[in-house]
Amino acid sequence: GPRGGGIAEREGVMDRVDIINGTLAKGFGVMGGYIAASRACCDAIRSFAPGFIFTTSLAPAIVAGALTSIRHLKRSEIERARLNERVKKVKGLMGNARLPVMDNPSHIVPVMVGDPVHCKAVTDTLLTRYRLYVQPINYPTVPRGTERMRFTPSPVHTDAEIAYLIGALEELWAACPVGKGEYVRLAAE
Structure with missing residues (x-):
């Protein structure tokens, strides 16, 4: 509001x-x-x-x-405007990277994974390989088959931090697109 x-x-x-x-x-x-x-x-x-x-x-x-x-x-209004700008930037860059960003009117940016094992593996890999903590959202929080990662940009995230996140996601998606069952192997490497 x-x-x-x-x-x-x-x-x-x-x-x-x-x-x-x-x-x-x-x-x-x-x-x-x-x-x-x-x-x-x-x-x-x-x-x-x-x-x-x-x-x-x-x-x-x-x-x-x-x-x-x-x-x-x-x-x-400064913090709210900055938050909205950061969210718009993250959503735009994720869309440009062809990541499965779910439409959401709030500041939360969900990215569909669709499998709990893959969701956990991707978020584990983001943490261990890239030092990025991303919250996996699995059943029962969301229905089975709609597991996702939840990104919450803040007003203080920099362009460099956002670019690093997008780069990490692009690398992961290029290595093992959702639905190919390769996240578990990737996370273990």
Whole structure:
């Protein structure tokens, strides 16, 4: 959304959402998470949610950092514009490289692999050979046969870092295109 409020803000339905939850560990650069809801709903969650009952409060320094980040990002367009530009660049370069980029309106850039063994092997190879950590997304997170890699560009990724990523993916795809069953061998080499 225009102020970083997510899909509900972008679609103009914030008033129809009963509970908003999110992480403070990604765009806000700290740790922890939050919920925003009516007082009654928050009290019920505090009282009955087993995952919450045994947690502890965030340290005051973490809360101060989160609050500062939230206040800044609500007003600033710079980071959001830069993120959108980085995402567009990654998607464009992946498309130019003929990688199977899945259409997605968010900042997440999924690349279809279609097999859990291949997906794990490709991401392992990216880490061991290229020192690139890429999250494999396998069943049950996605349906079987739709396994994918999930790329999350950030506003601070440089052109050189993006070019390195695209080069690594092009090398892997040239060596063993998806569907040829060669990723396992490649990862073991």
